Amino acid sequence: MSTAMSLPITIHAQSLRHALSTHSDQTKKQKQQMTRLFHTLLASYSTPFVQRVSPSHPPPPAVYVFAYGSLINPSSLQRTIGSTSALPSHQSHSSIKTIPAVVSGFKRSWEYKCSRRQYTAVSVTRDESAATNGVLVQVQWAQLRALDARESGYTRELITMDKLRLYEKTDELNNGHYAAMDSNNLPSNAIVFMYTLDSSNNHTASPSVPIPQSYVDCIVAGALQTHGYAFAREFIQTTAGWAAHWVNDRNAVAPVRRYVPDCSAGERDLSPDLQDAVDELLKAVVPNAFMHRVDV
Known part of the structure; x- marks a missing residue:
């Protein structure tokens, strides 16, 4: 002693x-x-x-964040929270594990004005007729504070378990089967948060605050690499507002390029093959909006 x-x-x-x-x-x-x-x-x-400690005391709650935008990409998520030990996912990319899921009662749109780099990002607002796919990631309370700082323009909202469904298996997900299983596959004391936007703060993309392809790449490539084609396609299909002002800023330099990868966190520019895969998917799902994308 x-x-x-x-x-x-x-x-x-x-x-x-x-x-x-x-x-x-x-x-x-x-x-x-x-x-x-x-x-x-x-x-x-x-x-x-x-x-x-008395064995009768319940364990602390498991805290999850439902990510539906750039946080779908584990490398982008890692730049904010670092590594985390979530429940094992069906597939993993980098050191962060994510679980594909769907939240009902919310609509995802290109409606949030990101003032840091003047671009339009995705957000979710309440809509009982809609559903939004994304990923669950388990976080610690300290990591949650870091996410609050990153998502300072949004409101962190508690999601009830009746709104949450988990995809069944990644192999079925990749084959386009969207059978979901009950959210009781999470720990019984799980708490799930999501960053939402009040409908009064809606924004429409414009030439000065566009939808940037660099940001689209972060999300769609992250979805493709972690949970496959069907999951990435579902992201595009369940997101409204693609017809707004959309620019291809992949080859531009800052500040024209709005979303710049953080190499120290493991983010990288997309390879030519991955760029082509993202473009082919976008062209297939939102052809009219893709045709009007402007190169900058």
């Missing part, structure tokens, strides 16, 4: 022994009670704290 731990034990022990020896008029029962107190005190100092 270290000196720092033994010092308070010595002080308490001396006090109790003194009380036992000087109060000779005490009854035998009182002395026995004080002796038991002494041994209990000694044991409390020598037993690790985790062993002293």
Whole structure:
């Protein structure tokens, strides 16, 4: 036992022994009670704290964030929270594990004005007729604070389990089968948050605040690499507002290029093959909007 731990034990022990020896008029029962107190005190100092916690106390809740935009991409997520040990996913990319899921009652649109780099990003607003696909990632409370700072223009909202469904298997997901299973596959005490936008703050993309392909690449490539073609296609299909002003800024330099990868966090520019795969998917799902995309 270290000196720092033994010092308070010595002080308490001396006090109790003194009380036992000087109060000779005490009854035998009182002395026995004080002796038991002494041994209990000694044991409390020598037993690790985790062993002293009552087994009846419930474990702390597992905290998840439902990501539906750039946070779908594990490398983009990692630039904010670093590595995390979530539940095992069916597939993993980088050190962050994500779980494909759907939240009902919310519509995803190109409606958020990102003032940091003047571009239009995706957001979700309430719409009981809609559903939004994305990924669940387990986080620690400290990581949640970092995400709050990144998503400062949004509101972190608690999502009830009746709104949440998990995809069944990645192999079925990639084959276009969207059978979902109950969210009770998460820990029973799980808490799920999502960053939402109040409908009064809706924004429409414009030439000065466009939808940038660099940001689209981050999301769609991340979806493709982590959970496959069908999941990425579902992202595009369930996102409204593609017809707004959309620019291809892949080959531009900052500040014209709006979303710049953070190499220190593992983000990279897309390879030519991956760029082609993203473009082919966009062209197939939103052909009219893609045709009007402007190169800058």
